[in-house]
Amino acid sequence: MDLFSISDELGNIDGKIADEFRALKNGFQKLEKVKDPNRRSRQLEELTGKMRDCKRFIKEFDTEVKDVESKNSTDVNRMLNEKKQSMIKELNYFVTLKKQYANSLESKRVDMFDGPTGGEPEENLASTMSNQQLVGRGNTMMDETDQAIDRSKKVVNETMNVGAETSAALKAQTDQMNRVVNELDSIHFSIKKASALVKEIGRQVATDKCIMGVLFLIVLGVVAVVIVKIVNPNNKDIPDIPGLAPPVPGSNRKLLWFPSL
Known part of the structure; x- marks a missing residue:
């Protein structure tokens, strides 16, 4: 049904709201392509102003x-009420989209139409919603909050599990390092002992060589001496060797001579 047939004012307001919705849709599409945070913030403020104007038109x-x-008639009033609820639903969609972009920019969480007048836009918009819609919206927000809490608990549990596993792995690595250090100490002690033993053996070998050289x-x-005495038995410079002394004159003893010598 054409709203101008009901009221020219309704038709004009409906046209303004439709224009604002188109501007919001195009604005968010352009916002998706903007990478600079400052430009995004400014454009988000402009879109928030358009949503505030759209809220005023719905009012x-x-x-x-x-x-x-x-x-x-009753049918016309029902149609107008459904039209209004459809406008509110579409506006809430843009409000949610705006909050998502605001959170992505790490800005503080704002109310539905946070502006110079504080919480008044939210209150005005809530006045256009039925009690059932308000209760439904509240239940939805509570469900979203519960889901966020559950996700947070899951993340905390996973973090604790990862921390416990990391602690166990670090303890195992520490024990392994301690065992390696002990083994290195044992090897160092064995090397020192072997070095000392090699030095002692070297000294003993040197001593044995000296003794063997002297012998x-x-x-x-x-x-x-034996050879010289045999060759020249009358040499007085060399003392007599038992068994090799020349025979004494008049003595019946005979000199034993061993050719093998």
Whole structure:
């Protein structure tokens, strides 16, 4: 039904509201492409102003409907009321969209039409809604809050589980590092002990070599003396060696000589 056939004022207001809704739709589409936070914030403020104007037009529409209510039939009044509820629903959609963009910009949470007049726009919009719609909206907000709390609890539980797993992993790694340090200490002690043992063996080998060298020199000296005494038994510079002394004149003893020597 054409609203101009009911009231010219209703038709004009409906046209203004339709224009505002189109502007809001185009504005949010453009806002999606804006990357600069400052530009987004300014454009979001402009869209908030348009939503405030749209709220005022809906309020005027509701006032005009009440003025002509007595002149219209029940079907027409029902149609006008449904039209008003449809406008409110569409406006609430843009309000929710605006809150999402505001949260994405990490700005503080604002009311539905937060402006210079404080909470008055929300109160005016609430006055245009029926009690059943207000209760339904309240229940919806409570459900959303409960869901947000459940998600927060889930995140907290997951964080605690991750923290416990991380703590256990760190403890296991710490124990492993302690075992590695103990093994390194044992290896270091073994290396020091082996080094000391090698030095001791080296000293013993050097001592044995010295002793063997001295003994070898002694044996060489004895052999040399024996050879010289055999070759020149009358040499008085070399003392007699038992068994190798020349025979005493008039003595019946015979010198034992071993050719093998």
